[in-house]
Amino acid sequence: MTEGNREKISCLVDGELERSGCDFLVRRMASDEELTRHWRSYHVIRACMQREFSGNLGLAERVAACIDEESPLGAPNPSRAWLRPLAGAAIAASVAVVALIGMNSSVLEQNQAQRLVSEPGFVSQSNPLDRPFNQPLVPVSLSETSPADRQRINSYLLRHTQAAGGAGFTSYVPIVVGAGRLVPAEDQQQGSAQSTVAGER
Amino acid sequence: MSARTRWSAGLFGVTLAMLSCSAIARNQDEVGEWLDRMARAVDMLNYRGTLVHMRNGQVDTLRIIHRADADGIRERIYSLDGQPREILRNGNEVRTLIEGDQPLIVQGGIGARLLPHLPVSQLSSPILGYRMRFAGTDRVAGMMTRVIEIRPRDQFRYGHRFWLEEQTGMLLRSALLDHAGRHIQKLTFVDVELGVPISDSELDPTITRSDAPEATLSEQSVSPTSTTELRQASWRPARLPDGFRLASVGKGDSPDGKAFEHLLFSDGLTSFSVYVEDARSAEQSRDVSERLEAMGPVHVYTGMVDQHRVTVVGEVPPATVALIAQQLERKSSGSSSD
Numbered sequence: 304m305t306e307g308n309r310e311k312i313s314c315l316v317d318g319e320l321e322r323s324g325c326d327f328l329v330r331r332m333a334s335d336e337e338l339t340r341h342w343r344s345y346h347v348i349r350a351c352m353q354r355e356f357s358g359n360l361g362l363a364e365r366v367a368a369c370i371d372e373e374s375p376l377g378a379p380n381p382s383r384a385w386l387r388p389l390a391g392a393a394i395a396a397s398v399a400v401v402a403l404i405g406m407n408s409s410v411l412e413q414n415q416a417q418r419l420v421s422e423p424g425f426v427s428q429s430n431p432l433d434r435p436f437n438q439p440l441v442p443v444s445l446s447e448t449s450p451a452d453r454q455r456i457n458s459y460l461l462r463h464t465q466a467a468g469g470a471g472f473t474s475y476v477p478i479v480v481g482a483g484r485l486v487p488a489e490d491q492q493q494g495s496a497q498s499t500v501a502g503e504r
Numbered sequence: 505m506s507a508r509t510r511w512s513a514g515l516f517g518v519t520l521a522m523l524s525c526s527a528i529a530r531n532q533d534e535v536g537e538w539l540d541r542m543a544r545a546v547d548m549l550n551y552r553g554t555l556v557h558m559r560n561g562q563v564d565t566l567r568i569i570h571r572a573d574a575d576g577i578r579e580r581i582y583s584l585d586g587q588p589r590e591i592l593r594n595g596n597e598v599r600t601l602i603e604g605d606q607p608l609i610v611q612g613g614i615g616a617r618l619l620p621h622l623p624v625s626q627l628s629s630p631i632l633g634y635r636m637r638f639a640g641t642d643r644v645a646g647m648m649t650r651v652i653e654i655r656p657r658d659q660f661r662y663g664h665r666f667w668l669e670e671q672t673g674m675l676l677r678s679a680l681l682d683h684a685g686r687h688i689q690k691l692t693f694v695d696v697e698l699g700v701p702i703s704d705s706e707l708d709p710t711i712t713r714s715d716a717p718e719a720t721l722s723e724q725s726v727s728p729t730s731t732t733e734l735r736q737a738s739w740r741p742a743r744l745p746d747g748f749r750l751a752s753v754g755k756g757d758s759p760d761g762k763a764f765e766h767l768l769f770s771d772g773l774t775s776f777s778v779y780v781e782d783a784r785s786a787e788q789s790r791d792v793s794e795r796l797e798a799m800g801p802v803h804v805y806t807g808m809v810d811q812h813r814v815t816v817v818g819e820v821p822p823a824t825v826a827l828i829a830q831q832l833e834r835k836s837s838g839s840s841s842d
Contacts, residue, residue, distance in 0.1 A: 454759045456797070456804050456815065463777035463817045466752055466768045 308338060535636040535652055541673025542666060548572045549674055552706070553645070553696030554584070559689035559800060571702035580707045590709050601711040609718040633657055633747030633771040642667055644676040645693040654773070659683035660745035660824040661774045662801060667692075674698055680801055683821065688801050737767055739780050739812075741831035745824065747771035769828075776818025778828060783813040796822055805829045 314320040315328055332339045550571050557564040565584040571577070582590040588603035600610040639653040649667040656663045663685070667677035677692040737753045752768040758781060767778040794807040805816045805825035809832050816825040 451760060452806075456806075456817070458759050459777065459779050459815055459817050460799075460802065460804070462756065462766065463768070463775075466754065466766065466777060467770070467775040 312338065531637060535638065538650060538652055538668055538673060539636075539666070542668050542675050545669075545672045545674040547577060549672060549698055550700055550702050551674065551696055551698050552700060552702065553693045555691060555693055557689070557691050558687075569702055569706050571707065578702075578707050580709070582710065588711055590711050592707070592709055599709075601709055601716070603711045609716050611718060633661055633745070634663070634773060639665065641670075642677075644669075645696050647676060647696075649676055655685075656683060657747075658745055659821060660748075660827070661771065661820055662688065664773075669698065672698055737835065738765055739767065739778070739832055739834055741778075741828050742833050743831050744769065744828070745771075748776075751775065774818070774820055776816060776820050776825060776828065778832065779815040779817070780809075780832070781813045781815075782811070783808065784811045796826060798822065810834055 311320060311324065311328055315325055320328065328338075550573075552569045553567075555566045555568055557566060564586065567582050567584055569580045571579070576595045577593065578595075579593040580590065581593075582588070590601045592599045592601070598611075602609070633656060635655045635657060637653055637655075639651040642649050642651050644667045648670045650670055652666045652668060654664040654666075663681035663683075665679040665681060666675055668674065669676050674696075676696065677690070679690045680688045682688050733753055734750050737750065740750070748769045748771045750767060751770040752766075754766040754768075756764055756766060758764055758779075762781045762783075764779045764781040767780075769776055769778070795805070797804045797806075802817070802819050803822045803825045805814075805822075805828075807814055807829050809829065812834075814829045814832055816829045818825060
């Protein structure tokens with residue numbers, strides 16, 4: 304398959320292909336198995352990374368669904384432009400991190416800490432800097448993390464992992480089991496004995 | 505009490521204190537030696553086993569096969585439940601294979617490991633932020649282990665507990681602990697064979713999806729920083745929890761093309777990163793909302809400081825990332841670094 308076709312498929316997935324081009328490509332896909340396979344691959348990657356994929360739709364239905372979602376056609380959608388490099392040989396590091404840590408995203412981590420028995424006096428001495436622990440949790444934002452923010456944070460997380468390793472320090476991220484999706488910390492901490500302050504300046 | 509008796513009592517007290525200090529130091533040295541053995545065993549032994557990873561009610565079962573020989577280290581880790589996934593490591597090359605409805609192959613060396621990779625050189629000397637001690641013995645996967653506990657001295661970092669096999673020092677169980685000593689996550693072998701021959705075929709992947717898209721994880725160059733370079737950092741926290749120090753300074757571009765400064769802080773065992781981006785344009789300022797997010801024990805704080813977007817990332821409690829961001833200030837020209 305030519306680089307041009309890959310680019311068109313990537314644009315279709317990103318919602319950046321004009322309507323006539325979109326119609327033409329969909330018609331071609333109906334008879335070109337290789338094109339279809341690549342389109343499917345690109346689309347499931349995007350769905351995987353954005354955690355949008357929710358079922359086993361047939362190809363035709365998924366094409367239709369995809370096209371229905373792309374409105375208005377022809378208008379670039381900056382939030383999806385990060386998938387474009389997939390058409391080439393490499394993708395951004397942050398994208399790969401999303402894929403790695405998004406594998407076990409269904410379980411949100413809540414409330415379990417409540418069930419655990421604490422060991423009194425585990426921390427041996429208090430510190431003036433402990434003050435934030437004694438203040439109530441202040442919700443800072445409950446809105447969903449945008450794809451751009453997710454991408455930025457994943458990029459920073461990856462760089463942190465590499466920097467910590469390069470400097471000879473510990474960096475332990477269980478990439479096989481996945482680290483769960485990004486959730487507002489107050490969700491994860493809810494029910495925990497530990498409280499913190501956030502967002503106060 | 506005569507002067508001579510008082511003098512004798514004082515001498516006895518000083519001697520006792522010196523012996524006590526000496527015993528603590530010897531204990532720390534012994535713990536350091538065991539952790540050194542652990543790090544070597546995790547890398548240099550051949551082993552195959554089944555691991556269970558537990559975190560907040562979520563359980564994953566994994567199989568690990570590890571071989572170290574003259575050709576280097578090869579390792580294969582694959583999931584036994586949930587979505588099929590495998591990680592193949594050959595030296596520094598890492599390949600991740602994901603099966604299922606969303607197949608993907610990722611090439612590239614991510615620094616993360618399944619078993620903790622401890623900075624042995626750092627652990628051989630006492631680390632300010634922690635107390636290390638032996639915490640008895642226990643039986644794990646049918647083997648006797650020595651338990652080592654690393655307790656944080658404050659609430660700004662996590663603690664660790666390691667179960668090390670008596671003969672080899674191999675890590676058979678590890679737990680990450682919060683400030684109250686509660687297990688945040690635990691990784692434990694349920695069966696393991698140590699020092700066994702590993703064949704090439706055992707290290708071959710079972711996931712062979714030729715149609716899966718391949719992605720390459722781009723390496724980000726982050727090299728150790730000299731003292732001079734550390735002084736060039738433009739930002740610093742006004743206060744840091746005891747024991748943390750600036751370990752490296754770097755610059756880069758975020759995925760959306762914005763330049764950032766990257767500061768890495770470490771206490772020898774735990775590290776966190778601070779990223780600072782210029783956000784002076786009205787549009788950029790509007791995009792920045794303060795938020796605190798979590799991925800397991802990794803916490804991420806995003807906020808604004810002096811018209812700059814600050815992101816703090818690290819495997820530390822949420823209060824730590826929030827505090828660091830709130831303490832961050834721009835260095836005036838001519839001031840010295842940490």
